[in-house]
Amino acid sequence: MPGPFPGMDPYLERPDLWPDVHQRLITYIADTLQPQLRPRYHARIGERLYVIPPQRSVYQDVTVTQRQPVSIPTTSGGTAVLVADTPLVIIAPAEPIREPFIELIDLAQGGQVVTVIEILSPANKTAGEGHDVCQRKQAEVLASDTHLVEVDLLRQGMYTVAVPLPYLTPFRPWHYVVSVSRAGHRGRFEVYLRTIRQRLPRIAIPLRPPDPDVVLDLQAVFDRCYDHGAYADLIDYRANPDIALPADEVGWVDEYLRQQGLREGAV
Template identity: 40%
Template sequence: MPSPFPGMDPYLEQPDFWSEVHNRLIVAIADCLVSQVRPKYRVAIEKRIYRVDPENDDNNLLVGIPDVTVKRQPSDPDKPIKGVATVLPGRQPVTVTLPLPERVKQAYLEVRDLATGQVVTALEILSPVNKRPGEGREIYLKKRNRVLGSLTHWVEIDLLPDWEPMPMYGSSIRSDYRVIVSQAASRPKADLYGFGVRESLPSFPIPLRPKDSAAIVDLQQILSEVYDRAGYDYIIDYAIAPIPPLAAEDAAWANDRLREKGFRL
């Protein structure tokens, strides 16, 4: 059964699903591109690793040099320790859990010239680690700026309405979701596809070398196929509100839509 929404399904944005949706979209877009760009180009799925602190709302990783270290000397490894400390009465420790930084693996796409191995186009699908304030966003923006200052084309897909959009200028479009296509020869100008939860997802070009026609990504078709193959229609509970919640007017529209499609009473 297809998604009850005409475009982006906001229920896919919740933390329980997004990591899986992100990975499935990356693979599906890669598969879509391969048939269009072969044999001159290779579509590579790359992986970037973030270390994040799950207990820190700002997503900063606090790593530094400890105040005290205990080192084992290389000589006399089995020599017994002479001094033994005793625990004072009333000072028994309790067990606590310390927050450990997580290693977050996030995939992205690169279209490479098969002959030279040079990256022609980079494609990113944003995740919360990219958008929310903190180290993850800073790392992402540094990579974004490096690509925008190079001869590599840049495609950025933002299907997460939470947090601030990535920096751009000169647009009065207010949208929940965005696709940006930045061709190297047209910078600083780029094409922005803005759309909301009530609209279908756009098709957009993947620019290649100047003499080669752009590949086309039909994002709506790809998302619909991902939704169907993953069986999200029977996994998602449409009786409850999505996370993050929709704006009031969109929530009312979504409620009517879900009733119409038989997902709510």
């Protein structure tokens, strides 16, 4: 069963839900493409691992220790014991991030990677190690003979996809972007822009010329994610989404959810 919105559901951008959505999108995109790719090509799920240092780690069950007494001499020749105040020892381990992506490989060429498909995560769009890793990988692919497909379904965070932002500014408003950069044509981007009111696009995924593109129906994949993830059980559509809506979309979302019977005052 598809979600209540015609395209991307802004409620799924919630930080605690997105990792599950991200994993499902990766899996179902690979599953969807596989029959179109075989027998020459193969969709393979890869994973990169990096560590994000903790920004804030505060725990109630902190470990409290006491330093050993420090002795200092006194002026009378005796000794006085100076005891340090008891500190709170807070152990804040670095957080390992596992980030899946998709590679389309050419079995006829010994498994050479032809296309990389990235689904952006909040870590990719936040200043720090996650963003740096994403940008390094992006630069590496753009400098190679591998096609790059980037899917950004998150409204919050830094602009991250390869197509320069100034080129997209005239087409605002848009909330979600898919960028396709073909090897051999790096100055040319195929871009799909969508708002929360619009269906997600059908994307042309490039392979090795002269083989034709395969088509990824991103909306169909997203609907499958929504259904199999049972996200309707986890979302209260009577409340506003955790990631604030654009001011000019608040009224539309309210009316649309009422029409779907998900808020009081349904019409």
